[in-house]
Amino acid sequence: MHRVAILGAGGAGKTVLAHKLGDLLGVPVIHLDELRYDASWNVVSEEEFFAAQRKVVAGARWVVDGNGSASLPIRAAAADTIIVLDPHPLVCLAGIILRGLRYGGGQHPGGVYVRVNCEFLHYVVSYRRKTLPKVLRVLDEHAGHATVLHLTSRRSANRLIRELDDAERGHQ
Numbered sequence: 001m002h003r004v005a006i007l008g009a010g011g012a013g014k015t016v017l018a019h020k021l022g023d024l025l026g027v028p029v030i031h032l033d034e035l036r037y038d039a040s041w042n043v044v045s046e047e048e049f050f051a052a053q054r055k056v057v058a059g060a061r062w063v064v065d066g067n068g069s070a071s072l073p074i075r076a077a078a079a080d081t082i083i084v085l086d087p088h089p090l091v092c093l094a095g096i097i098l099r100g101l102r103y104g105g106g107q108h109p110g111g112v113y114v115r116v117n118c119e120f121l122h123y124v125v126s127y128r129r130k131t132l133p134k135v136l137r138v139l140d141e142h143a144g145h146a147t148v149l150h151l152t153s154r155r156s157a158n159r160l161i162r163e164l165d166d167a168e169r170g171h172q
Contacts, residue, residue, distance in 0.1 A: 001025060001147075001164070003057065005075040006065040007135060008085030009127035010120060011095030013154055017085065018065035020161050024168065025063070030056050032066025050074060069134060076142035084139075084150045085157060086132060089125045096124065 004021060006014045015031060022029035035052040038044055044052075050071050056062060057078035064075055076082060096116060123131070139148055151157050 001081045002027065002061045003059075003079045004063045004081045004083065005079040006063065006083045006085065007067060007072070008087075009089070009092045009131070010124045011092035011099065012085035012087055013095060013157055014065040014085055017083065017157050017161070018063045021164075022063045024161065024164055025061070027061040027063055028059070030062055030064045032064065032068050036066075036068065046070070067131075069131070069138070072135065072138045073142045076139055076146070079143065079146050082139060082143055082146050082148045083157075083160075084132075084135065084148065086128065086150060086152045087154060088152075089128065091154065092124050092127070093121070096121075 001021075002025070004018075004025075004027075006018050006021075008014050018029045018031070021027075032053075035056070036043060036049055049068070053064075053068075053071050053074045056064060057075060064079075100116060139146075149160065151160065
């Protein structure tokens, strides 16, 4: 597990898992929000966004968290492991609320730019029904070489971290 892409709805826990994996594996963590927005949090052009991702995934080791359906083939083709976080939408909404309470608006230290509006909440609630099937089709097309882990709860994500940590300790 050297090149990991983490996908999922807002509030699913992508950033938290990315930081845990990055620490455990000793690899850099890149948040797509950092590539999608400039220093003033204005959206960059698609060309710039795609080029930045190509540069990141050309590296030997990384964890990238975030969505971006149009550019998913870039990450999917380069990743050796893809983790799809798919907790119940209510879990995602709770994650968004807790993040908002903890950090307020703007960027929080984990790399996410907090911007909650009705469109975003609709996206989160409908992710499983509308977006996830499209994501899985892209993965089928571009990530046949990769291990795809479809985790449907925070418990399963925490179990993955524990298992990897135990495996790391066993190799030392």
